[in-house]
Amino acid sequence: MPQKVRIALDAMGGDHGASVVVSGAALSLVRHPDTEFILFGDEAVVGPLLAAEPKLQAAARLVHTDVAIKMDEKPSQALRHGRWKSSMWLALDAVKRGEADAAVSAGNTGALMAMSKFCLRTLPGIERPAIAALWPTLRGESIVLDVGASIGADADHLVDLAVMGSAMARVLFDLERPTVGLLNIGVEEVKGLEEVREAGRILREAQPPGMEYLGFVEGTDIGKGTVDVVVTEGFAGNIALKTAEGTARQIAQYLRAAMGRTLRARLGYWLARQAFETLREKMDPRKANGGIFLGLNGIVIKSHGGTDAEGFAAAIDLGYDFARYELLAKITRSLSQYKLGSADVVAMGGVNP
Amino acid sequence: MPQKVRIALDAMGGDHGASVVVSGAALSLVRHPDTEFILFGDEAVVGPLLAAEPKLQAAARLVHTDVAIKMDEKPSQALRHGRWKSSMWLALDAVKRGEADAAVSAGNTGALMAMSKFCLRTLPGIERPAIAALWPTLRGESIVLDVGASIGADADHLVDLAVMGSAMARVLFDLERPTVGLLNIGVEEVKGLEEVREAGRILREAQPPGMEYLGFVEGTDIGKGTVDVVVTEGFAGNIALKTAEGTARQIAQYLRAAMGRTLRARLGYWLARQAFETLREKMDPRKANGGIFLGLNGIVIKSHGGTDAEGFAAAIDLGYDFARYELLAKITRSLSQYKLGSADVVAMGGVNP
Numbered sequence: 001m002p003q004k005v006r007i008a009l010d011a012m013g014g015d016h017g018a019s020v021v022v023s024g025a026a027l028s029l030v031r032h033p034d035t036e037f038i039l040f041g042d043e044a045v046v047g048p049l050l051a052a053e054p055k056l057q058a059a060a061r062l063v064h065t066d067v068a069i070k071m072d073e074k075p076s077q078a079l080r081h082g083r084w085k086s087s088m089w090l091a092l093d094a095v096k097r098g099e100a101d102a103a104v105s106a107g108n109t110g111a112l113m114a115m116s117k118f119c120l121r122t123l124p125g126i127e128r129p130a131i132a133a134l135w136p137t138l139r140g141e142s143i144v145l146d147v148g149a150s151i152g153a154d155a156d157h158l159v160d161l162a163v164m165g166s167a168m169a170r171v172l173f174d175l176e177r178p179t180v181g182l183l184n185i186g187v188e189e190v191k192g193l194e195e196v197r198e199a200g201r202i203l204r205e206a207q208p209p210g211m212e213y214l215g216f217v218e219g220t221d222i223g224k225g226t227v228d229v230v231v232t233e234g235f236a237g238n239i240a241l242k243t244a245e246g247t248a249r250q251i252a253q254y255l256r257a258a259m260g261r262t263l264r265a266r267l268g269y270w271l272a273r274q275a276f277e278t279l280r281e282k283m284d285p286r287k288a289n290g291g292i293f294l295g296l297n298g299i300v301i302k303s304h305g306g307t308d309a310e311g312f313a314a315a316i317d318l319g320y321d322f323a324r325y326e327l328l329a330k331i332t333r334s335l336s337q338y339k340l341g342s343a344d345v346v347a348m349g350g351v352n353p
Numbered sequence: 354m355p356q357k358v359r360i361a362l363d364a365m366g367g368d369h370g371a372s373v374v375v376s377g378a379a380l381s382l383v384r385h386p387d388t389e390f391i392l393f394g395d396e397a398v399v400g401p402l403l404a405a406e407p408k409l410q411a412a413a414r415l416v417h418t419d420v421a422i423k424m425d426e427k428p429s430q431a432l433r434h435g436r437w438k439s440s441m442w443l444a445l446d447a448v449k450r451g452e453a454d455a456a457v458s459a460g461n462t463g464a465l466m467a468m469s470k471f472c473l474r475t476l477p478g479i480e481r482p483a484i485a486a487l488w489p490t491l492r493g494e495s496i497v498l499d500v501g502a503s504i505g506a507d508a509d510h511l512v513d514l515a516v517m518g519s520a521m522a523r524v525l526f527d528l529e530r531p532t533v534g535l536l537n538i539g540v541e542e543v544k545g546l547e548e549v550r551e552a553g554r555i556l557r558e559a560q561p562p563g564m565e566y567l568g569f570v571e572g573t574d575i576g577k578g579t580v581d582v583v584v585t586e587g588f589a590g591n592i593a594l595k596t597a598e599g600t601a602r603q604i605a606q607y608l609r610a611a612m613g614r615t616l617r618a619r620l621g622y623w624l625a626r627q628a629f630e631t632l633r634e635k636m637d638p639r640k641a642n643g644g645i646f647l648g649l650n651g652i653v654i655k656s657h658g659g660t661d662a663e664g665f666a667a668a669i670d671l672g673y674d675f676a677r678y679e680l681l682a683k684i685t686r687s688l689s690q691y692k693l694g695s696a697d698v699v700a701m702g703g704v705n706p
Contacts, residue, residue: 110539138603148538151546185501185591193504193588219595223603235546236589238538242572243593247600250491250576254635255608258628268625275611275618282607 004036005323007316008091008100011041012068013107015306018042021106022049024303024312026056031313032320035059038094040087042066065090069111071305078111079118088112092119095298101323102299104290104316112302113149113293120298123332125339129295130161130234131302132168133241134318136282137225143169144222144230147291148238158182158199158231159206160335164294165229166211167334171327177210178228181217183236192216199231208338290315292322299328357389358676360669361444361453364394365421366460368659371395374459375402377656377665379409384666385673388412391447393440395419418443422464424658431464432471441465445472448651454676455652457643457668465655466502466646473651476685478692482648483514483587484655485521486594487671489635490578496522497575497583500644501591511535511552511584512559513688517647518582519564520687524680530563531581534570536589545569552584561691643668645675652681 011021018041025037037060039046050057067086069078082089088107094100096119105112113129122129132145145165146153153161162180169178182200184192196216203213217226219240232240259269269276289311293300299322303315322328364374371394378390390413392399403410420439422431435442441460447453449472458465466482475482483499498518499506506514515533522531535553537545549569556566570579572593585593612622622629642664646653652675656668675681 138606151538183592185504185588185595219592219597220599220602222596223599232592235538236592239536239572239585239589240592240596242538243575243596244572244600246573246576247597248604249573251601251604251632253491254632258632258635259625261628261631265625265628268621268623268628270621271624272612272618272621275614275621278614279604279607279611282611 004034005032005102005320006036006038006100007319007323008094008103009037009039009316010088010091010103010105010107011039011046011062012087013105013112013305014303014312015071015106016308018046018049020307020309020312022046022053022056023309024316025060026053027309027313028316028320029056029059031317035316035320037061038063038091038100040065040090040094042068042087063090069107071108073108073111075108075110075114078108079114082111083115083118089115089119092116092298092300095300096120102301102319104301104303104312104319106303106305106307106312106315108305109148109291109302112300116293116296116298116300120296120300122295123297123335125335126160126164126295128157129293130164131291132165132294133291134172135222135230135241135244137223139225141173142222142225142228142230143172144232144237144241145294146232146234146237147241148234149293151233151235153195153233155195155198155202158195158233159202159208160295161231162199162203162211162213162229163208163334163338164331165231166208167331168292168294168327169228170210170334171325171330172321173228175228177212179226180211180213180229180231181215181221181227183219183222183230183232183240184216185218195233206338208334210334210337290318292318294331297328299323357387358385358455358673359389359391359453360672360676361447361456362390362392362669363441363444363456363458363460364392364399364415365440366458366465366658367656367665368424368459369661371399371402373660373662373665375399375406375409376662377669378413379406380662380666381669381673382409382412384670386412388669388673390414391416391444391453393418393443393447395421395440416443422460424461426461426464428461428463428467431461432467435464436468436471442468442472445469445651445653448653449473455654455672457654457656457665457672459656459658459660459665459668461658462501462644462655465653469646469649469651469653473649473653475648476650476688478688479513479517479648481510482646483517484644485518485647486644487525488575488583488594488597490576492578494526495575495578495581495583496525497585497590497594498647499585499587499590500594501587502646504586504588506548506586508548508551508555511548511586512555512561513648514584515552515556515564515566515582516561516687516691517684518584519561520684521645521647521680522581523563523687524678524683525674526581528581530565532579533564533566533582533584534568534574534580536572536575536583536585536593537569538571539569548586559691561687563687563690643671645671647684650681652676 485498
């Protein structure tokens with residue numbers, strides 16, 4: 001990898017568009033001065049914003065396009081009208097052409113996934129990419145995947161998710177053998193979906209290198225941090241993620257209401273405000289912003305569409321880390337080791353003697 | 354219905370067994386003095402506990418059995434060894450024989466569901482019962498179903514869940530036309546599982562009476578209270594429920610840690626303790642204790658296995674309310690109206706002209 005980390009930004013994506021992207025890049029650049037940016041977007045919009053951030057401007061190049069993908073566009077529509085020329089496509093294409101080490105977009109998830117598959121293609125042996133999320137837990141952070149790239153998963157896809165997720169955990173959490181659990185609705189071996197049970201059987205028997213498979217976990221285990229990597233199919237994973245976000249917001253609102261109700265409570269709040277600040281930081285969804293697209297020939301980070309500059313900066317930071325620590329190469333190596341391993345096993349007569 | 358509400362209790366179910374059941378019944382009796390109890394369990398264990406609660410003893414009858422279902426027994430095992438004679442079975446059978454208006458158990462969920470189906474049978478037109486949960490929201494409470502009775506759901510089953518859930522909401526929340534949403538991973542009509550889309554189409558076109566179908570909702574909408582009834586397949590529903598529980602516990606732990614860190618924070622906490630108490634009550638999982646089994650010829654409430662007396666009392670209260678307000682009759686009526694309605698439509702050539 002070249003000395004600097006080069007990040008391609010879809011400057012037109014997200015609910016708030018270029019202003020959040022440019023301010024986010026400026027924030028991230030302070031934390032990682034060894035970053036170079038290529039911004040793709042409308043010069044008339046992005047240019048003035050960039051001019052207002054001289055340090056960023058010095059580390060950035062702006063490539064003009066007047067095509068932008070709308071937040072509510074269907075993936076097929078987006079591909080039809082935005083391929084080759086939209087800000088989203090051009091950011092991905094910069095990764096493909098080796099001009100950038102990672103692409104970051106706050107644009108429409110479905111369109112970004114469709115374009116990523118089309119532009120970057122999936123890794124050998126991977127049919128469907130996944131979206132991985134970093135989940136704050138009582139023990140630190142865990143990786144949860146898939147949180148919505150595709151609906152339904154057979155046992156082999158769940159095993160691929162376990163292999164990719166554990167490779168990511170090794171890089172990001174600096175662990176030799178991250179623990180892995182399959183999300184299910186009961187910890188007993190008898191319960192749950194047939195595919196989840198089958199994936200559990202494969203992982204137990206194949207013991208893929210570089211991970212420790214611990215069995216089934218339940219929804220309550222995610223926040224506890226019972227395992228480093230929680231593997232699930234995308235429908236249930238997305239619902240888990242959004243339900244946790246909703247619950248956190250709900251409790252924050254209860255807390256605000258309770259603390260404002262009486263003078264005594266307000267005084268108590270004022271005295272304990274430092275503690276509340278700590279709590280707010282712990283619960284800050286911007287810190288864990290960024291879904292990572294796994295299984296592609298390139299690093300793509302999806303920021304929340306509605307995030308602010310701080311949240312977008314967190315998504316860029318993630319892209320930076322992955323490029324700097326060569327996540328992609330490590331995932332590819334893990335996958336090919338695992339696939340090779342299972343091919344050996346198959347050649348020897350299958351994993352079931 | 355007779356003057357009194359008659360509740361059958363599986364006195365041996367749950368992680369803590371008879372002591373929680375007896376104390377819970379005593380608590381619930383204070384709130385609803387017009388309750389009569391039949392307790393099924395080991396006389397040597399339950400008898401002395403009951404003798405220590407004279408008021409409850411006066412309103413209760415104890416039926417001895419020395420067979421109890423273990424918390425980790427598989428449903429098929431439980432049926433084999435516990436049918437006709439276990440405390441769980443006898444409580445259900447009391448409902449079947451018309452001796453009780455509702456059964457409450459903190460025992461093993463799978464066994465309770467299997468026995469309920471076998472003993473009480475499903476309502477006409479319903480193939481699979483569901484478990485409904487009461488979910489505290491920013492607007493009050495919503496009903497979420499199915500939270501784990503069965504895995505996978507076709508469109509017709511999802512529509513049945515909507516009909517049963519809205520009947521429950523009419524009774525419990527005293528609403529004429531509760532709002533209903535289908536849990537999905539995007540609000541746009543194009544996204545999500547085929548079965549969820551198809552169920553959405555049926556509900557939009559059939560407009561079943563007594564509910565207002567609002568479309569798809571996401572995980573974040575549950576805690577907001579966007580709709581009165583959230584309909585989902587049991588795997589995703591169970592994961593949503595457990596993830597929300599886990600998130601609430603996680604935040605409570607952050608809060609405790611933050612408030613104990615400095616003297617100032619502790620003082621602030623002390624001043625605001627009334628506000629924290631309010632918050633704790635809002636977040637108290639015992640208040641929403643009790644999964645309601647829907648779709649059976651009888652009212653069955655499943656309490657959390659690990660709950661305490663307060664939580665078990667909440668589960669009994671739920672059984673009381675359902676019996677008192679004739680939930681079952683209302684659900685049966687709604688279902689038969691809906692099924693009749695759709696039969697008419699089919700007779701006229703289907704809902705798709």
